[in-house]
Every structure is written in C-alpha cells, then in structure tokens.
Amino acid sequence: MNEADFTALWLTVKLATVTTIILVIVATPLAWWLGRTQTPFKILIEPLVALPIVLPPTVMGFYLLIAFAPESIVGEFWQWLTGQQLAFTFNALVIGSVIYSLPFYVQPLQVAFENLEQGLLDAAATLGANPVDRFFSLVVPACRNGFITAGCLAFAHTIGEFGIVLMIGGSIPGETRVLSIALFEEVETLNYDRAHTIAGSLMVFAFVLLLLVYSFNRHFKLGAPGYNRK
Amino acid sequence: MISADIHITRPGGFTLDVQLHLGDGVSALYGPSGAGKTSILRLLAGLERGTGDDTINIRADDVEWQGRRGFVPSYQRKIGYVFQRPQLFPHLNVEKNLAYAIKRVRSDQAPALAQVQEWLDLSELLDKRVDQLSGGEGQRVAIGRALLSGARYLLLDEPLGSVDQAARWRILPYLARLHRELDVPMIYVSHSLDEVNYLADVVYMIESGRVAAAGSVFETSASLEFNKNESDSLAAVVHCKAVNYDAAFGLAEFSLGRQSLYVASDGPITGSGYRVRIPARDVSITLVKPENTSILNIMVATVDDMEEPVPLTGASVLVRLAVDDQFILARITRKSLSHLGLRKGLEVYVQIKGVALLTDNVS
Numbered sequence: 001m002n003e004a005d006f007t008a009l010w011l012t013v014k015l016a017t018v019t020t021i022i023l024v025i026v027a028t029p030l031a032w033w034l035g036r037t038q039t040p041f042k043i044l045i046e047p048l049v050a051l052p053i054v055l056p057p058t059v060m061g062f063y064l065l066i067a068f069a070p071e072s073i074v075g076e077f078w079q080w081l082t083g084q085q086l087a088f089t090f091n092a093l094v095i096g097s098v099i100y101s102l103p104f105y106v107q108p109l110q111v112a113f114e115n116l117e118q119g120l121l122d123a124a125a126t127l128g129a130n131p132v133d134r135f136f137s138l139v140v141p142a143c144r145n146g147f148i149t150a151g152c153l154a155f156a157h158t159i160g161e162f163g164i165v166l167m168i169g170g171s172i173p174g175e176t177r178v179l180s181i182a183l184f185e186e187v188e189t190l191n192y193d194r195a196h197t198i199a200g201s202l203m204v205f206a207f208v209l210l211l212l213v214y215s216f217n218r219h220f221k222l223g224a225p226g227y228n229r230k
Numbered sequence: 231m232i233s234a235d236i237h238i239t240r241p242g243g244f245t246l247d248v249q250l251h252l253g254d255g256v257s258a259l260y261g262p263s264g265a266g267k268t269s270i271l272r273l274l275a276g277l278e279r280g281t282g283d284d285t286i287n288i289r290a291d292d293v294e295w296q297g298r299r300g301f302v303p304s305y306q307r308k309i310g311y312v313f314q315r316p317q318l319f320p321h322l323n324v325e326k327n328l329a330y331a332i333k334r335v336r337s338d339q340a341p342a343l344a345q346v347q348e349w350l351d352l353s354e355l356l357d358k359r360v361d362q363l364s365g366g367e368g369q370r371v372a373i374g375r376a377l378l379s380g381a382r383y384l385l386l387d388e389p390l391g392s393v394d395q396a397a398r399w400r401i402l403p404y405l406a407r408l409h410r411e412l413d414v415p416m417i418y419v420s421h422s423l424d425e426v427n428y429l430a431d432v433v434y435m436i437e438s439g440r441v442a443a444a445g446s447v448f449e450t451s452a453s454l455e456f457n458k459n460e461s462d463s464l465a466a467v468v469h470c471k472a473v474n475y476d477a478a479f480g481l482a483e484f485s486l487g488r489q490s491l492y493v494a495s496d497g498p499i500t501g502s503g504y505r506v507r508i509p510a511r512d513v514s515i516t517l518v519k520p521e522n523t524s525i526l527n528i529m530v531a532t533v534d535d536m537e538e539p540v541p542l543t544g545a546s547v548l549v550r551l552a553v554d555d556q557f558i559l560a561r562i563t564r565k566s567l568s569h570l571g572l573r574k575g576l577e578v579y580v581q582i583k584g585v586a587l588l589t590d591n592v593s
Contacts, residue, residue, distance in 0.1 A: 119313055120319060120320075122277050122313070123313065123317040123318075124319075124330075125276075125277070125303070125304040125305045126277075126309055126376070126379075126385075127305075127310075127330060127379045128305050128308075128334035128335075128379055129334055141322075142319065144321070
C-alpha cells in the first residue's frame with residue numbers, strides 16, 4: 001500500500017465510524033418504534049427503510065446527487081448552515097452512508113426489540129424506573145447482542161459502499177476517495193498488485209468481522225438468556 | 231386504601247364494570263380465568279390505561295392515580311407488582327436483580343435487604359443466574375425485589391400460577407409471613423380457592439367483569455352462593471383462639487366460640503387469631519350426640535341454610551351450619567338430607583374428621 005491507499009483506508013474507517021455513531025443515535029429510536037409499536041404507519045415505514053437493500057446504489061446516489069446540488073433545497077440549506085457546499089464532500093458521504101446502511105442497522109435491532117418481553121419492561125416500571133432509565137438499565141443490556149450485530153453490520157456495510165460514493169463523492173483524496181474507489185481506480189490503471197492488496201484486505205476484514213458477529217450470537221444463544229455467565 | 235371505579239368496554243364485547251375499595255391486609259380478587267382479574271390489577275398498576283371511551287377512576291389514599299385530571303404512570307405509583315412469571319432481568323444475577331430495586335427505592339420505610347433475605351430465604355440464591363432458578367425460587371426473588379423497591383401496595387397476579395403444587399405450599403407461608411410482619415396492603419389475584427382461603431382477609435369474587443360477591447374470607451368461604459361452582463377443594467375457614475396444648479397426644483386445643491376444636495400440632499401454640507380450614511367433605515351431621523367415636527371434633531351447630539337439592543343431577547348437597555357466630559359447610563348426600571329431615575334452624579351435632587391449621591394471619 002502506498003500513502004494514497006493509507007489515506008483512503010483512514011478515510012474509509014472514519015466514514016464507517018462516523019456513520020455507525022450517527023446510526024446509533026438516530027436509528028435506535030426508529031428501530032424501537034418499529035419493534036415496539038403497533039401503528040398502521042409501520043407498514044409504510046418498514047419497506048422505506050429496507051429500500052437500500054434492493055435498489056442499485058446508483059439509484060440512491062442519483063437522487064442524493066440531485067438533492068445535494070448547490071441550487072437544491074437541501075444543498076442551499078446546507079450552504080446556509082455551514083457555509084460550504086455539500087456535494088462531493090465527506091459530509092455528503094456520511095449522509096449517503098447513513099441512508100444506505102440504515103436497514104443493516106435497523107433490522108437486527110428491531111428484531112432484538114421485538115423479542116424483548118413486555119413483562120420485563122412492566123416489571124422495571126413497577127420498580128420505579130422511568131422510560132429513559134428502563135431503556136438504559138434494561139433494554140440496552142438485555143438487547144446487547146442486537147446492538148453489537150447492528151453496529152457491526154452497519155460498519156461493515158459502509159466499508160463496502162461503492163455506488164453511492166461514486167455518484168455523490170467522486171474521488172477526492174482525503175475527502176471522498178474511500179478504499180472501494182481506490183480499488184476501482186487501481187484496476188482501471190491496471191495496477192493489479194495494489195488492487196490485490198486492497199481487495200484482499202477488504203475480504204479478510206469483512207470475513208473476520210462477520211465471523212465475530214456470528215460466533216458472538218451463537219455463543220450467547222446457548223443457554224440463553226445467560227448474558228451474565230461467568 | 232385503593233379505591234377503583236372501572237368501566238371498560240373492549241372490542242369483542244367484554245366489559246369490565248367494577249367498584250373496589252381495597253384496604254389493609256390481603257384483598258383477593260378471585261374468579262375463573264378470563265373474568266377480568268388481571269385486567270383490574272394491571273389498571274391499578276397503571277400498566278394499562280383504557281381508551282378514550284372508558285371511565286376509570288383510581289385513587290390511592292389521597293392521590294388520584296387515574297381520573298379526569300390525569301394519569302400517574304406505573305413508575306410513580308409506588309407499587310410492587312409480582313407477575314405470573316418472575317420477570318427477573320436476564321442480564322443480571324439474583325443479587326443484582328434485588329439491587330435494581332434497592333437503587334430505585336421509593337420509601338425510607340422499605341425493608342432492609344437482610345430482612346427480606348431472611349423472610350424469603352434468599353441467601354442461598356444470591357449468586358445464581360436467573361435461568362438457574364426453579365419457578366418457585368424465581369417467584370420468591372421476584373417478591374423480594376418488589377418489597378425492596380419500597381412498595382406501599384403489593385399487587386400479586388397469580389404469583390403461584392406457574393409454580394408446581396409442592397412449591398406453592400412452600401411459598402404461601404412466606405406470603406403469610408409478609409402479611410404479618412409488613413404493613414403493606416396486598417391485592418392478590420388468584421383462581422385457587424385454597425390460596426385465597428389461606429391468605430386473604432377480604433375476597434372479591436370476579437365473574438365476567440363484575441364483582442359477583444364480596445366479603446371477609448370467613449363469610450365467603452362458608453357462603454353457599456359464593457361456592458356453588460366449587461367441588462373438591464371446598465372448605466370453610468374459621469378463626470379461633472389457641473387455649474391449650476396437650477403434649478402427651480400432640481394436640482392443640484382452640485376455642486371456636488364457646489366450643490373446642492382440636493388440631494394436631496408439633497408444638498405448643500398460643501394466642502388468638504388462628505385460621506382453621508374445615509373441608510366440607512370432612513363434616514358429617516348427626517341428630518344425636520355421637521358417643522364412642524374416634525372422631526375428636528364434635529360440636530353443636532345449627533342448620534343455617536342449605537342448597538336446594540336438584541333431583542337427578544349430583545348426589546350431594548351443601549349445608550351451611552352455624553357454630554356459635556361462625557359458619558362451616560358440610561357436603562352430605564341428598565339421601566342423608568332427606569333421611570335426617572334437615573331444615574333451617576334445626577340443632578344438630580357435627581363431626582369434623584379433618585381439620586387443618588392455616589396461618590395465624592387474621593387481622
């Protein structure tokens with residue numbers, strides 16, 4: 001790997017980390033709402049959240065590009081808010097990634113929330129725990145596996161993002177040139193050695209991360225719900 | 231004192247229409263499954279709140295929990311709630327489940343951890359994971375957790391419904407002990423007459439969303455109307471005073487009004503306020519005083535009331551007898567009823583074969 005590739009690696013990890021943190025903050029309430037309420041709107045919101053799973057990333061990228069353009073409402077608002085343009089920046093990638101990785105974060109967490117027994121929440125309430133207290137003292141630790149799976153999948157999925165980045169980010173070193181773009185460029189310029197390094201590392205990384213997720217879930221499923229084993 | 235006035239209509243036609251005044255001691259909500267007992271308890275706890283069309287007024291002492299002016303959420307009601315299953319937090323061990331309650335304690339009068347451990351025999355369980363506990367152990371921990379939270383009212387929703395028969399009779403004395411030693415009113419939902427007779431002071435019979443009958447356990451346990459659907463476990467409960475102990479024969483003598491009742495006992499018993507259970511099947515009636523019988527407990531009684539014998543269905547009828555100012559039930563055959571010519575007001579002798587001392591938890 002040369003210095004440009006390391007810059008791309010650092011940028012990729014930064015993008016995945018920032019995206020995952022934003023998802024934890026923004027998408028956890030969404031997963032809670034989808035997992036615990038019986039509103040009829042759910043039937044509209046669930047497919048909307050799942051859209052990025054089935055759509056070609058270029059479709060999302062195309063609409064986001066239009067939305068982020070300086071003369072669009074979103075672009076103008078961003079300009080007013082920060083004084084910078086939005087398209088072809090790291091910030092644009094973060095917004096795109098949050099939308100693109102949303103289902104990978106929401107779905108495992110939603111399942112974990114759905115499986116949480118209402119009786120446990122009722123018990124916590126009768127013991128004097130208010131809703132916020134219940135969430136942090138009961139829901140988070142009891143759904144720990146769900147949070148870890150959701151976080152890992154969102155992180156890994158953001159690392160693997162390509163189409164959206166290409167559409168709304170381009171390839172500006174240190175700003176939008178992430179590993180998948182770097183790989184694409186190495187292949188285009190026939191630098192197969194460097195392409196191998198990047199592609200191979202991404203494969204190994206993705207495999208190790210998924211291995212961790214699966215083994216973690218399996219380990220803690222045996223004798224469930226023994227999160228507390230010594 | 232919790233006062234509740236609840237009028238609810240559910241989709242599908244089920245209505246709940248009850249007025250309750252639940253005071254000190256143990257109030258039992260007793261009735262068949264699906265009668266609305268659990269719904270009442272969940273409303274009292276604030277775990278359910280009804281819809282816009284329902285009228286629900288719940289007051290606890292001077293505080294309005296639910297009414298026109300608002301709704302106090304569960305976590306502010308200072309209640310302890312024991313569910314049908316323990317509902318212990320799976321990510322915490324037993325000790326930390328108890329600590330969860332202590333950390334959020336609502337009253338400076340909450341019992342100490344050491345005290346609760348002793349009452350409920352929890353010391354051996356503290357280090358265990360909750361999935362290592364038996365059903366009965368889990369419920370004991372759940373009861374302890376509710377007490378440690380500083381509950382001013384203890385609501386129990388069939389707490390022994392999911393534990394086996396043997397564990398049930400091991401846990402009931404713990405509950406009776408809490409009733410004695412802790413000044414916390416309990417509201418106890420059950421469909422088991424045995425549990426109700428053992429524990430309750432006041433019984434509300436809930437049938438199809440209504441209070442079908444209510445009264446002290448001594449009234450309800452000996453009421454023909456209240457018990458008309460009961461069969462095997464039917465037993466009247468009387469309260470009496472321990473007066474003597476015969477060590478040679480291992481018998482405790484109790485006074486029931488001016489008469490004596492003998493109950494087998496391993497050791498001396500003193501004091502008043504004992505509760506004795508007299509199964510209706512173990513009571514027989516004679517017109518003359520029986521002599522030379524192996525049965526110890528023979529008392530004078532007056533026929534107070536009896537079931538209308540229904541020809542062809544069922545061979546037996548239930549007779550209610552007054553022993554001084556208390557009542558017991560006898561299940562006898564229709565043939566005996568007609569043979570003895572029993573009628574209201576007739577003075578008879580009752581022989582009681584099986585008598586069981588329950589708790590001394592009469593208020």
